[in-house]
Amino acid sequence: MPEGMDPLGARSQFVNIQTLPTWQQLEEDGERIPQDLSDSLLSQQSFPSPFPFRPDINSKVILFTGDVALLNCTAITNTSNELLNDKNPVSERIHQLAGPELKDELLKLKGCRTGEAKHTKGFNLAARFIIHTVGPKYKAKYRTAAESSLYSCYRNILQLATEQSMASVGLSVVSTAKRGYPLEDATHIAFRTVRRFLEKHGSRIEAVVFAVSDTEEAVYRKLLPLYYPRSEEEERLCLPLVPADIGNSEGEPVVPERQIRITEKPGSLEDDSEEDNLESDLGQVGHHAFARMEGDVDKQRKLILQGHLSEAAMQKQHQRNYNRWLCRARGEDLSDIAALKALYQTGVDMCGRTVMVVVGRNIPVTLIDLEKVLLYFIHVMDHIAVKEYVMVYFHTLTGEHNHLDSEFLKNLHDIVDAKFKKNLKAFYFVHPTFRSKVSTWFFTTFNVSGMKDKVRYLDNLQQLFTCIRPEQIDIPPFVLEYDARVNRRSQSSGL
Template identity: 35%
Template sequence: MVELTSVNPADLTRWSETIFSETDRKRLVEQENRELANGLIPALAEPKLARTTKKPFKLIEEPILDEDLKTDQVESSFVDVVPQESKGDLDEPAESAPTDTTDSDPQPEVVQAVRFPMRTDLNCKLILWQGNIARLRVNAIVNSTNERMTSVTGVSKTILDAAGPGLAMEYRNSGRCRTGEASVCKGYNLFAPNVIHTVGPRYNPKYRIAAENALHGCYRNCLELLLELKLESISFCVVNTPEKGYPPEDAVHIALRTVRRFLERFGSPIKTVIFCVSNARDLRLYDDMLRLYFPRSIKEQELAQAHLPEYTGNEAGETVVVARKIRIKGRDDESYVENRFNRTVYDHHNGPLFQNTNTDDPYSYFSEDLFTEMRETPDEIRRLAELAKTKEQINIERVEREYAILLAAAKRETFPEFAALNFLYSSGLDSKGRPIIIFVASKFPGDLPAPQLERLLMYIVRVIDGFVNNAYALVYVHTDIEPENKPSFDWIRTSWKRLSHKYRKNMRQMFLVHPTIWVKLVFWLATPMVKDTFWGKLVYVHELSQIYEYFDAEQLHLPEHCFMYDAQINGSQWSDPNESLSGYDKL
């Protein structure tokens, strides 16, 4: 594997100082064409700019030099982006039709508000860079993955290869990440200590608004997580991956306006935001669109005003459909009632409250809204749903809520006294890729006082929780157990009831190695707490040669005293575990 060299953001050019000359732009277009020819980037179905832009952009031959900028504090020299149709306006004004203004009143000039004014403080925080995101030495890098966090293509593969197996293991144990949300993991071998994972939406024109808001949520949630962790620098990859079909130009609009609005409102603690792209097409798109949302001069600000999309979201950059907003209007207004039901309203004391104005239909004073009002309220629907639940469903929901609280408390602790005992650990994977959990009873501190037993349960939950989200196998080693290793049956029963339902559901097999009468009695007493299907998962292992019919000897790591005990008890019946390794495939 090629060793990567780190890139420090301090060595990169900030957006306020970035200059793309005409030569640079032509070289960028040539590079994009080569990448298209080599299949490094997918070809677009329709080679057009964003659907939301008013006019297509084109690079002019000569830079625009605004004389007013000579006294401006911002010193920048760059090529402006202007629309194709307006290029002629820069050479000489077009002839306009004569207008008669003799009898017409002078029209006041309409001053359009600047939606994205030039902000030097924001431009100094931005960096546009093409390269390997895994090389950046920032506080956090953003990875675009799928909801199950199993993506191994594109930028995810780049990050996983550089981070090492630790990040892949944490991926598998961290569960799911919903579309538009974000979660954080350690960086392991990366130069960035944190990796923020987010899931971009799959684009469907029928649900365009939902896709826009989901992509907006990706960028906003990543930045919110950055502030929650009290970090100062972040590097975004291109969240809209090609396989999800999101139009690249539209996605860049949403990304930039979301970041702009967030920096305006909450960006003081953030020092650096890097947009990291991997190909020439994305570099060109981001360079074009950054001029609209982060103008670096008065001239660029004026051009941006003319060519920004008509709608750029609310104050947070999110797409809002006004017609879908919930509107609540008081019903004690007589004019509202009259207009709503199309009938005359009289005073309560002088006549009927409603009088039908349609004499042809004696029932026309009834409105569809009256029948709508008969529907249950959300609170009533929720109450009826609660009544429809079985006692078992209510109990499961209660246990899940309490387990979530227990897990959150466990993640805030370290438990060094229990970790040193090494009585609970993961031992590789079985032939189907399912984790194997080993519980060594002879090292279990079962005679602790009540407060310590609570911490002991928290430690067990902290260690196992990540492995039981999917199917797993449990190996309970009862070898050489002593009285001080045996917890009370009451503690076992209470702890079992406090565990999440996923512990029972996802356990595919449980092996009891060297069982005694005591442990068999405990399981017999536990019969009321378990379902009948549990007994089909339970396997008693009296000789180690039996368990190696189910597991690979290289994956199953049992303690040394277990082998010594087995050789002493079974004697000549004990066999080499490498002689039989294929039996577990039948599970």
């Protein structure tokens, strides 16, 4: 049968990505900046490129003009709508080659929110898996929200790929023409998000293939050198063309703190001046000792009790204070805290809620900057806490130097947004000691209202697995070893 005639897609149709040239191997034959113009631009630039020449990253990147459904990557991406039944060229081609089983499998996923990523088997495709995501609908006045959602699409695709040990990923253009996202703007977000992810997690991914159509290729080929320069010369030539807005250290769009002030009584100068005074009392985040943050909150509470500040004004002030911390968290280099692997996202619990893990032993309290710890917590948790989630805290083999004191925890509680507390549905405390139980009881009883009822003490992992399936949680090896040793001891003593 001639190639292309097999309704299921003949194997000869599929493209072996190992035969495709990497971005580093491609000749630098793109459009060049006129030398006199580039010299003029470079003379105004004295800062290093935010995307330096990295041949190790470039060797993982492939630009493929063709059908993403033909790639034999470990996973390919399908861009769809919230019901996962969108009819666009990419999705229709994937369904055609994957076969009817894919439609049945998608029904089990029960949809997908904008910015999320879910996966299914690849069925008759060469790819073992398909990662489904939903890009945002673009409207100019909601551009900030669209940028954040599109970033989440690419970030969650890559995060899911690494969690599921997918060695290679074929990325289609997530935001289709139907959704109205300007292609060039979307490409900037895609490139910087993938670049930042490979910088931090490149060892876990062997290849990322950008699969584009003929009409999309020109934009991709034009912008790739800005984020993946193939030589130091190309890095210098492209530096003036790199956008001013490149997001934070993850490539995530940074939303400036809103400057609009809404008074409870429009036209009331007295109310406005009170909030201005509070703003100056708080100062800028990082300009005061860490312990003074609690004093600021207490001062506001005192003003409320004295009748000088309403509850609504207090909430607005608290939100502004949180936004300052969030802006700083998104703009600061927190890679040293991230490297501790003390806080990370894993799978979902039995109810489908996101699971966050805290590893007590990985927190060297006496050796780290606690303010940066708080910034990292806010940075990681801000997008998690918008919906219901649970936390698993491994107290396993912690020492005195790993324990965050109650003052730090109280400051954290006072600063974080209300959604953190509202959407936290359970706090699983694994391998607690008698002392830690007593400390937690005092803290949740007298310092954090509504928290005590969410804490569950679990003596072993089997109890945890009744709430979260083993394959849905990444457990440190030392925790597994400790739990097995304690279980053997318990079984021996019971015989």
